[in-house]
Amino acid sequence: MDKRDQDILNQVRKKTADVEVPKSLEPDNIRRMLEEKEKADSGKGRKRRWGIRQTSALAAACLVVVVGFVAWDAAESGGGKFGMTDKKTLSGGGSADRIEISDSKTIAQAESYEQIFDYYEAYKEQMEKEQMSYKMDSADMGREMIAESAEGSEMNGSAGGAMSSGKEAAAAEESADMEIAELADTAEAGYSQTNVRQEGVDEADVAKTDGRYLYVLEDSGKEIAVVDTKDQGMKKAASVEVGDDLYIHEFYVVPDMKKMVVVCGQNEAGDMDPFYTDRGIGNSGSTIAVTYDIQNPEKPEEKGRVTQSGNYSSSRMANGYLYLFSEVHIWGEVVQNEPRTYVPLINGEPVAEKNIYLPPVKQANMYEVITSVDLKNPNKTKDSKAIFSKGGQIYVSNKNIYFYETEWGYWNGCVTTIRKVAYKDGALEAKAQGKFDGYLNDSFSIDEYEGNLRVVTTDDDTNSVYVLNGELEEIGAIENLAKDERIYSARFMGDTGYFVTFRETDPLFSVDLSDPENPKIVGELKIPGFSEYLHFYGEDRLLGIGMNVDEKTMTTDGVKITMFDISDKTDVKEKDTYVLKNVYSTDVAYDYKAALVDWKRNIIGFSGYTEGGQRYFVFGYDEDKGFICNMEEDINGNGMRIPRGIYIEETLYVIQGNIIEAYSLKDYKKVDDLIL
Numbered sequence: 001m002d003k004r005d006q007d008i009l010n011q012v013r014k015k016t017a018d019v020e021v022p023k024s025l026e027p028d029n030i031r032r033m034l035e036e037k038e039k040a041d042s043g044k045g046r047k048r049r050w051g052i053r054q055t056s057a058l059a060a061a062c063l064v065v066v067v068g069f070v071a072w073d074a075a076e077s078g079g080g081k082f083g084m085t086d087k088k089t090l091s092g093g094g095s096a097d098r099i100e101i102s103d104s105k106t107i108a109q110a111e112s113y114e115q116i117f118d119y120y121e122a123y124k125e126q127m128e129k130e131q132m133s134y135k136m137d138s139a140d141m142g143r144e145m146i147a148e149s150a151e152g153s154e155m156n157g158s159a160g161g162a163m164s165s166g167k168e169a170a171a172a173e174e175s176a177d178m179e180i181a182e183l184a185d186t187a188e189a190g191y192s193q194t195n196v197r198q199e200g201v202d203e204a205d206v207a208k209t210d211g212r213y214l215y216v217l218e219d220s221g222k223e224i225a226v227v228d229t230k231d232q233g234m235k236k237a238a239s240v241e242v243g244d245d246l247y248i249h250e251f252y253v254v255p256d257m258k259k260m261v262v263v264c265g266q267n268e269a270g271d272m273d274p275f276y277t278d279r280g281i282g283n284s285g286s287t288i289a290v291t292y293d294i295q296n297p298e299k300p301e302e303k304g305r306v307t308q309s310g311n312y313s314s315s316r317m318a319n320g321y322l323y324l325f326s327e328v329h330i331w332g333e334v335v336q337n338e339p340r341t342y343v344p345l346i347n348g349e350p351v352a353e354k355n356i357y358l359p360p361v362k363q364a365n366m367y368e369v370i371t372s373v374d375l376k377n378p379n380k381t382k383d384s385k386a387i388f389s390k391g392g393q394i395y396v397s398n399k400n401i402y403f404y405e406t407e408w409g410y411w412n413g414c415v416t417t418i419r420k421v422a423y424k425d426g427a428l429e430a431k432a433q434g435k436f437d438g439y440l441n442d443s444f445s446i447d448e449y450e451g452n453l454r455v456v457t458t459d460d461d462t463n464s465v466y467v468l469n470g471e472l473e474e475i476g477a478i479e480n481l482a483k484d485e486r487i488y489s490a491r492f493m494g495d496t497g498y499f500v501t502f503r504e505t506d507p508l509f510s511v512d513l514s515d516p517e518n519p520k521i522v523g524e525l526k527i528p529g530f531s532e533y534l535h536f537y538g539e540d541r542l543l544g545i546g547m548n549v550d551e552k553t554m555t556t557d558g559v560k561i562t563m564f565d566i567s568d569k570t571d572v573k574e575k576d577t578y579v580l581k582n583v584y585s586t587d588v589a590y591d592y593k594a595a596l597v598d599w600k601r602n603i604i605g606f607s608g609y610t611e612g613g614q615r616y617f618v619f620g621y622d623e624d625k626g627f628i629c630n631m632e633e634d635i636n637g638n639g640m641r642i643p644r645g646i647y648i649e650e651t652l653y654v655i656q657g658n659i660i661e662a663y664s665l666k667d668y669k670k671v672d673d674l675i676l
Contacts, residue, residue, distance in 0.1 A: 099407050102360040105471050107419050107430040110356040110388070113339040119388065120330050120342060123363035191648045195595045197443055200398050202317040204250035204263055205593050207644040207655045211255065213237070213297045214646065218676050219639045219657045221247040224262065225676045226297050227660065232651055234660060234674040237298045242290050249312045252322070253294070259375050260292040260300060261322055265312050281342060287312045287326040291378035304379030309344035310369050316396045321382065321426045322373040323401070325394060328386075329366045344369045344386050351386045360417050360433055361407065364388040368403055372426040382426030387419060393440075397448035399424070400431065404446070406439040413459040414439055420472060434472025437479075438464055444534070444592075445499070447492035452516050456499045458486040463501060467516045476517045482507055491534035491542070496569050498542060502530035508544075510569045523572045529560045532589040537599040537621065540567035541575075545588050545595070545606065548579045559583040559608055563621060576626035578619070583608040587642045596645040603665075605645040605652070607635060616645060616654045618668065631668040636661065 110116055194205040206217040214227040214234075226238035242248060246264040253260050266286045288307045292300040310326030317323070326344075334342040343350040344367050351369070358364075368387040373380075392405025404418040416439055420431040438457025440446055445456045452475070453468040461484050467476035482501040490499035495514040501507050508531070510523035528551050531544030541563055548560035558581040565573040586608045587594040596605035604619040604627075618631035635643050637656030644655045651671065652663045658676040663669065 099361055099409075101407065101415060101417060101435055102433075104360070105432050105434065105473065107421075107433045108358040109430065110353045110358055112353055113343060113350075114336065115358070116339075116353075116356060116388065117334065117336045117342060119358070119362070119364045120334065123365045123390070126363055192596060192598060192646050195593050195597065197395070197592065198397055200318070201396055202252065202254075203593070204252050204261075204315050204317075205644070206250050206641050207646060208251065208253040209646050209648055209653075210253055210294075210297070211648060214648075214653060214655075214660065215240075215251065215253050215260065216655055216660065216676065217248055217250065217641070219641075224248065224251060224260075226300070227674065227676075228298075229648055229651070229653075229662075232662070232671060234662060234672050236674070236676060238300060240292060240300050242288075246288060250315075252315075252317055254317070254320075254375065257320065257375055258293060258295045259303075260294050261317070261373075261375070261378075262290045262292065263312055263315055263324070264288040264290060281309060281328050281330055281340075281344065284309055284328045284331075285311045286345075287324065289315075289322060289324050289373060289378075291373070291375060304377070306347060306371065306373055306379070306381050308346050308369050308371050308381075308384070310367065313368065314394060318398070318423070319425065320375050321423075322375065323396070323423060324371045324373065326369045327366060327391070328369055346371060346381055346384045351384060355384060356386045356388055357419060357421075357430055359387075359389050359405075360419075360435070361390075364390055366391055368392065368394065370401065370421070370428060372423065372428060374426055383428045385421060385428045385430075387421075393443065395443040395446045400448060401428075402446065402448075402453070404440065413437060416440060416455075416457065418453075418468075418472060432470070432472045434468055434474075436464075436466045436468065436474065441487040441490065444492075445487060445490040447497070449492065449494065449513070454492060454497060454513055454516075454519075456487055456490045456497065461485075463487055463499075465497070465511055465519050465521075467513065467519055469516075476515075476519045478511070478519050478521060481509070481521070488530045488546070489532055489534050489544070491536065493536055496566075498534060498564075498566070498572075500531045500534070500544070500546075508564060508572055508574075510566065510572050512569065522570045523568075525564070525572045525574060527562075527574050529556075531560075531562060532586075533592060533595065535595065535597045537563065537597070537604075540565065541599070541621075542566045542572075543597065543604065545586060547585075556584070557581065559586055561604070561619065561627060563627070576621070578627035578629070580608065580617070582610050583615070583617075584611075585609050591642050594642045594644065596647070598647075601647070601665075603647065607643040607645075607656075614643065614656070616643060618645075618652065631663065633661075633663070633670070636673075 191209050191211045194203055194208065196203045208215045212229060214229055216225045216227060218225055222241060224240040225236050226240065228235045228237040240262065242262055242264050246266050249263045249265055251260060251262040266288060286307055286309055288305055290305040291303045293303050294300050308324065308326055310328035313325040313327045315322060315324045328344045330342050339350050366389060368389060371384040372382040374382050387403050389405050392403050395402045399422060401421045401423055402418055404416050406414050406416045408414045415435050415437055417435045419433045422429045422431050436455060436457060438459030440455060440457060447454050451470045455466050457464050457466065463481040463486065465478040466474055469475050485501035488500045488502045490497065497511040497513055499509050508525045509521055512520045512522045529546060529548040531546035533545045535543045537543045544562040544564060546560055547556040548558045550557045558579045561578050562574060563576045565575040586606050588606045594606060596603060602620045604621065605617065607614055607616050614635040616633050616635050617629065620628045620630050622628060635654060635656045637659030639657030646653045646655065647665060650665045652665050654661045660674045661670060662672040664671050
């Protein structure tokens with residue numbers, strides 16, 4: 001399931017922990033009803049596949065009804081101590097069903113810890129009201145939702161799905177030329193790098209290389225193996241261990257600084273603070289960044305570590321600075337005069353009031369904590385901020401961090417609020433806040449260019465394109481696009497955007513954004529299937545990886561890769577396609593870091609799932625012959641992490657769990673393997 005589905009299910013689980021679910025809505029009964037419905041449809045000549053995504057979504061919908069959990073929170077009218085003015089109301093379907101969103105363009109900073117406490121108390125009070133309001137009629141509504149979903153849904157697939165640095169000039173440059181140049185630089189370096197959301201802003205991963213050594217997070221999550229690949233051989237040369245009480249999420253390797261940054265987690269903070277294990281934010285865990293000197297990769301030396309509250313969310317690295325994100329949830333009862341029970345800690349100290357950014361709604365129960373670390377001084381944080389919220393996601397451009405969260409309504413769509421925090425040389429500064437209708441499929445549906453923010457959204461049964469200026473004010477829009485479909489993937493390059501919607505056909509839209517105040521749909525291509533991930537392949541080609549759909553049964557029947565000709569954005573063409581009939585899904589749909597795409601080296605690599613297990617595919621592309629499958633090999637490793645493909649010069653390394661398999665990029669034959 002995609003990130004948005006997982007977030008919804010996680011929220012549902014939290015809200016339903018103490019709620020008795022009617023037997024008719026228990027998961028086993030839901031599954032049984034779906035199976036009976038599918039048998040009935042088969043008898044009528046209809047065919048439908050219910051996958052994990054569809055079953056989970058329906059189960060989540062039913063549980064939502066049981067507890068009245070509308071993922072947007074209702075609020076009472078009036079400003080009062082929250083200082084809310086010029087509000088917009090989003091209506092829902094129950095008695096406690098309004099949320100008011102501030103129209104202020106300025107991000108409010110907390111004046112006191114008491115103010116934070118009041119926001120959380122308002123959140124708890126509203127949750128109690130909603131549960132009481134919706135519990136009475138939940139069973140009937142749940143049955144209706146199941147019946148309607150089972151009868152009307154014809155979609156079978158999932159959305160793919162966030163956020164990457166070089167020199168100061170690279171950070172300032174955000175044009176199409178820069179993106180192509182960055183991709184070319186990767187190939188010229190002689191080794192591949194992590195596939196990132198934003199060119200010029202690096203991201204952590206579970207496997208990296210510096211051009212000679214492979215750095216691989218082992219299955220235990222306790223250590224990183226350093227593997228020497230000299231002369232195309234593989235030998236484990238060292239191991240980086242962060243401590244028995246920590247587990248490793250992912251890491252960075254910074255070759256030009258000879259540094260490695262390991263991002264770790266700790267479920268319980270132990271003796272760091274007694275409030276962590278008692279109440280409030282106690283079970284949100286903590287996130288630790290440990291920096292190593294790897295002048296000699298075979299003898300890594302720790303140089304410093306920093307700690308912040310919360311479970312690891314994400315991170316970025318730009319111009320020698322680490323930006324670390326973690327999520328902190330406030331649980332249960334907190335003590336007003338003990339801020340450590342409801343305020344995040346940075347290196348053991350509560351975040352200062354002025355560094356806590358208030359939400360544009362009246363309630364909140366969690367934080368997105370952001371800290372910056374100078375790799376030259378990795379034993380302390382350069383700056384820190386805490387974004388108070390009810391849960392959202394981030395997109396990081398070359399200059400700004402955008403935190404967005406969706407306020408959901410039952411009957412009339414949703415609104416996404418967004419806050420903008422500038423970053424430069426480790427300094428963090430609140431800039432603006434705004435909102436737009438609909439929700440974002442993933443971080444590829446949001447993009448900053450020349451000071452403006454472009455977003456592609458889905459709201460109920462329509463889709464829209466919005467352009468916001470530097471103050472996050474809407475200056476351009478295209479609305480009511482592709483009725484009864486939803487966004488599956490998107491990608492922006494310069495002043496052009498591309499996005500795919502799906503229900504029965506795969507419309508690829510091209511959007512001219514050269515005039516931000518008057519965006520225009522200039523191209524539309526309808527083909528069967530859908531692309532879950534888009535990746536530019538040179539200047540005038542766009543690669544799509546997704547699923548093929550049988551036009552008669554409207555069911556997916558294999559992974560489909562497509563090369564779109566975008567040389568004329570007003571007349572986009574499907575130049576070539578290739579369908580893997582024996583492959584029913586790819587990891588790229590859920591994790592863009594799983595894609596190894598290098599147009600300069602003509603390499604398209606990804607892992608996929610067949611009935612016989614996991615396989616790794618490597619394609620090339622020829623303008624005359626189309627796609628050429630150069631390699632299809634079983635992945636012999638196992639483990640919880642998604643496989644990675646990394647190349648160094650003429651050798652491809654397929655990494656899964658504790659097994660690394662090496663293949664020649666000249667003839668694609670296996671040349672070595674290593675068990676860590």
